[in-house]
Amino acid sequence: MDERKETTNATGWVDGETKVLEAPGDHGAELRLWLRLLTCSTLIETEVRRRLREEFDSTLPRFDLMAQLERASEGMVLGEVSKRMMVSPGNITVLVERLAESGHISRTTSPTDRRVQIIALTPFGRAEFEKMASAHADWIADLFGGLAPKDGAVLLDELAKLKRSIVASLGKGS
Amino acid sequence: MDERKETTNATGWVDGETKVLEAPGDHGAELRLWLRLLTCSTLIETEVRRRLREEFDSTLPRFDLMAQLERASEGMVLGEVSKRMMVSPGNITVLVERLAESGHISRTTSPTDRRVQIIALTPFGRAEFEKMASAHADWIADLFGGLAPKDGAVLLDELAKLKRSIVASLGKGS
DNA sequence: CAGAGAAACTTCAAGCTTAAAGTTATTTTC
DNA sequence: GAAAATAACTTTAAGCTTGAAGTTTCTCTG
Numbered sequence: 001m002d003e004r005k006e007t008t009n010a011t012g013w014v015d016g017e018t019k020v021l022e023a024p025g026d027h028g029a030e031l032r033l034w035l036r037l038l039t040c041s042t043l044i045e046t047e048v049r050r051r052l053r054e055e056f057d058s059t060l061p062r063f064d065l066m067a068q069l070e071r072a073s074e075g076m077v078l079g080e081v082s083k084r085m086m087v088s089p090g091n092i093t094v095l096v097e098r099l100a101e102s103g104h105i106s107r108t109t110s111p112t113d114r115r116v117q118i119i120a121l122t123p124f125g126r127a128e129f130e131k132m133a134s135a136h137a138d139w140i141a142d143l144f145g146g147l148a149p150k151d152g153a154v155l156l157d158e159l160a161k162l163k164r165s166i167v168a169s170l171g172k173g174s
Numbered sequence: 175m176d177e178r179k180e181t182t183n184a185t186g187w188v189d190g191e192t193k194v195l196e197a198p199g200d201h202g203a204e205l206r207l208w209l210r211l212l213t214c215s216t217l218i219e220t221e222v223r224r225r226l227r228e229e230f231d232s233t234l235p236r237f238d239l240m241a242q243l244e245r246a247s248e249g250m251v252l253g254e255v256s257k258r259m260m261v262s263p264g265n266i267t268v269l270v271e272r273l274a275e276s277g278h279i280s281r282t283t284s285p286t287d288r289r290v291q292i293i294a295l296t297p298f299g300r301a302e303f304e305k306m307a308s309a310h311a312d313w314i315a316d317l318f319g320g321l322a323p324k325d326g327a328v329l330l331d332e333l334a335k336l337k338r339s340i341v342a343s344l345g346k347g348s
Numbered sequence: 349c350a351g352a353g354a355a356a357c358t359t360c361a362a363g364c365t366t367a368a369a370g371t372t373a374t375t376t377t378c
Numbered sequence: 379g380a381a382a383a384t385a386a387c388t389t390t391a392a393g394c395t396t397g398a399a400g401t402t403t404c405t406c407t408g
Contacts (some may be wrong), residue, residue: 025317033326034218034314036333041215042260043340044208053397061364079386086216088366093388095364113388115373128247141201146339151332152207157212158329165320166217227367237393255361262396269394289356289403300368 019085044143051139056132056153061087065095065096065137066129075120077110104128211336218317223315224303230306235261237268237310240295240303249294251284278302 045060052058068081082092096119099105104125110116121129144152219234226232242255256266270293273279278299284290295303320325 014272022281027311029323029326029330030315031311032332033318035328036330036337037211038219040333041211041267042239043337045212046260047344048342048397059363070362077386082387086220087364090367096406098363106202109408113374113386117387130237137201137213141204141344143287144207144336145202145343148338149203151335152203154205154328155332155336156203156210158325158332159207161209161325162218162318162321162329164213166214166221166317166321169317170217170221223366251356256357261394263357263403264359264397265395272393287356287404291357 044140047143048136048139052062052132053133055135056128058132061091061095062104063129064131065092065099066125067133068128069105069119069121070126070133070148072120075106075108075118078117083121085120196333218314221317222310222313225309226306229309232306235265235269236273236278237303237306239266239273240272240299242306243279243293243295244300244303246294249280249282249292252291252293257295273299 049060052060052063064085065081068084069076078092078096079089081096082089085092096107096117100107100119103122105108105119106122107117107119110118147155223234226237238259239255243250247270252266252270253263254261259266269281270281270291274281274293274331279293279297280296281291281293284292321329
């Protein structure tokens with residue numbers, strides 16, 4: 001990419017290594033961590049989006065939706081897709097419209113409940129998805145390739161702990 | 175939040191813990207890692223966006239842009255902001271318009287180069303930003319609060335390694 | 349110093365995303 | 379069995395985001 005310093009688009013603290021703003025409670029360590037986490041996932045996500053667009057003329061949301069459908073051979077209800085993708089129902093409506101238009105998914109109204117829409121990959125959609133998924137796995141493997149297996153294992157473990165911390169913190173609020 | 179299983183909105187592989195799809199090259203470990211990383215950063219980002227909206231009627235992009243300006247007392251050129259935030263120039267144009275409208279930033283044409291726009295926080299904008307930044311630091315500290323200091327240090331270190339891997343991989347392609 | 353080229357935005361078309369409000373259909377309650 | 383509540387979307391308004399094309403303003407070459 002380029003030689004740009006570490007920056008972020010979600011905290012605003014430039015160069016987390018050396019210049020994190022000192023908050024009253026001195027939350028510098030957490031901010032630095034968050035910044036670095038965000039930098040990594042932004043870099044990866046941006047690259048994945050770019051390649052999906054350039055190599056498959058597709059987008060990440062489309063890919064994600066198809067991925068949800070991939071192992072649901074009987075199809076899936078819109079609400080379930082919405083929950084799994086953690087996005088709003090209205091969002092799914094739009095995505096589904098486009099994917100149906102392009103022939104990647106089929107759409108039927110449930111015979112037992114006319115409120116319910118069931119979507120499923122078409123054979124064409126499945127074939128397209130498989131191509132994308134295979135390439136996607138390679139891209140990710142490449143991006144993580146410089147990480148020693150041991151580091152990968154440690155990172156996976158630490159991220160599990162972080163996730164528990166996040167979920168616990170979110171839980172308190174509700 | 176809720177008791178939903180680990181899911182993602184950028185890979186489609188549900189429940190990274192147990193069910194990652196086996197790619198031909200067996201990239202399961204990397205996919206699992208990516209999924210977990212993404213889950214963490216999505217959870218945090220979603221929460222930060224929610225709170226910025228609810229507590230400050232603001233958005234993450236706005237906050238980010240103001241954060242870039244926060245330590246640039248002399249103001250900053252749009253192009254520089256765009257680079258630091260890693261977003262497109264067109265995006266900055268729109269954000270700047272709105273922030274100028276709401277009185278958070280000022281905007282002047284450079285006296286030496288009429289192509290160049292210089293933006294800076296207004297006193298009002300600075301005051302608003304400081305409130306937000308302080309709250310933001312608290313939110314992050316909360317979300318990471320369940321992580322032992324030692325785990326934080328390890329995570330920071332592993333993420334540095336990951337970032338190097340990513341940057342190296344991106345560099346190869348160009 | 350004129351024309352070519354590069355820079356720094358701005359505009360445009362398209363798509364993603366959300367919260368909130370609106371529809372339609374099913375279930376629950378009295 | 380109607381009215382009320384609930385569910386499952388869909389629609390709407392607003393904002394974010396991008397890549398590509400367009401405009402204006404320097405800067406560089408010959």
